[in-house]
Amino acid sequence: MSRPRALIAGNWKMNGRLAEATALAAAVAAGARAGGPELLVCPPFPMLAAVKGVLGAAPVSLGAQDCHAKPAGAHTGDVSAEMLGDVGCRYVIVGHSERRADHGEGDAAVRAKAEAGMRAGLVPIVCVGETLAERDAGAALAIVAAQLAGSIPAAATAATLVVAYEPVWAIGTGRTPTAAQVAEIHAKIRADLVARFADGPAFRVLYGGSVKAANAAELLSVANVDGALVGGAALKADEFLAIAAAAPKGN
Numbered sequence: 001m002s003r004p005r006a007l008i009a010g011n012w013k014m015n016g017r018l019a020e021a022t023a024l025a026a027a028v029a030a031g032a033r034a035g036g037p038e039l040l041v042c043p044p045f046p047m048l049a050a051v052k053g054v055l056g057a058a059p060v061s062l063g064a065q066d067c068h069a070k071p072a073g074a075h076t077g078d079v080s081a082e083m084l085g086d087v088g089c090r091y092v093i094v095g096h097s098e099r100r101a102d103h104g105e106g107d108a109a110v111r112a113k114a115e116a117g118m119r120a121g122l123v124p125i126v127c128v129g130e131t132l133a134e135r136d137a138g139a140a141l142a143i144v145a146a147q148l149a150g151s152i153p154a155a156a157t158a159a160t161l162v163v164a165y166e167p168v169w170a171i172g173t174g175r176t177p178t179a180a181q182v183a184e185i186h187a188k189i190r191a192d193l194v195a196r197f198a199d200g201p202a203f204r205v206l207y208g209g210s211v212k213a214a215n216a217a218e219l220l221s222v223a224n225v226d227g228a229l230v231g232g233a234a235l236k237a238d239e240f241l242a243i244a245a246a247a248p249k250g251n
């Protein structure tokens with residue numbers, strides 16, 4: 001079976017001011033080529049509309065880094081998935097480990113946000129991944145399986161949801177798992193998706209955690225890795241585009 005089209009997603013986190021965000025978006029748009037992997041940038045909320053304007057018709061999708069589960073209401077400081085759709089988002093990251101840690105989001109909350117994204121016509125990118133202590137305890141597979149089971153809505157399909165495996169200990173640390181460790185977890189994620197969903201083979205499963213141009217080709221060629229969720233390296237257009245260029249051809 002052919003692999004799904006790869007997705008190379010940039011999570012800009014809470015970085016940059018408006019001028020930097022629009023310049024970065026312009027550089028990514030200028031280097032984006034139709035026919036390669038799908039490119040996605042996820043700026044902070046206040047920059048979304050401006051970045052959308054800069055991207056114009058370039059083959060680069062827009063996403064947000066979080067959303068609230070409800071469509072509207074008395075939730076000061078929050079942003080609904082519907083609002084994100086209004087400003088041109090196609091994707092929304094949910095359950096990133098920084099949100100799970102900083103905001104106490106558990107699997108049920110992540111699932112509710114993923115459902116909200118799907119309700120609004122966005123594609124949620126649901127993040128899962130173990131801590132170093134969990135890996136050292138030999139629990140990585142079980143932790144990821146439990147997060148997957150708890151965070152992915154029953155109504156998800158390969159067209160409406162993306163999974164990202166991000167070992168917490170690899171995020172922003174410069175450390176990456178070996179190709180064999182990535183392969184083991186991604187094979188388990190694939191098996192769980194196949195067991196649960198009729199189109200499980202077609203779900204895109206991204207790897208995230210210290211991906212950069214220098215290691216992208218190796219990580220992206222691992223079986224069941226259908227793209228990357230990139231943090232720090234997504235803040236440099238050249239580096240981000242080089243990661244995209246390293247994606248295996250034909251997916």
Ligand code: PEP
Pocket residue numbers: 011166170171172173174208209210211229230231232233
């Ligand atoms: C991330 O935040 O999703 C991430 C993978 O960060 P980094 O690439 O910096 O490790």
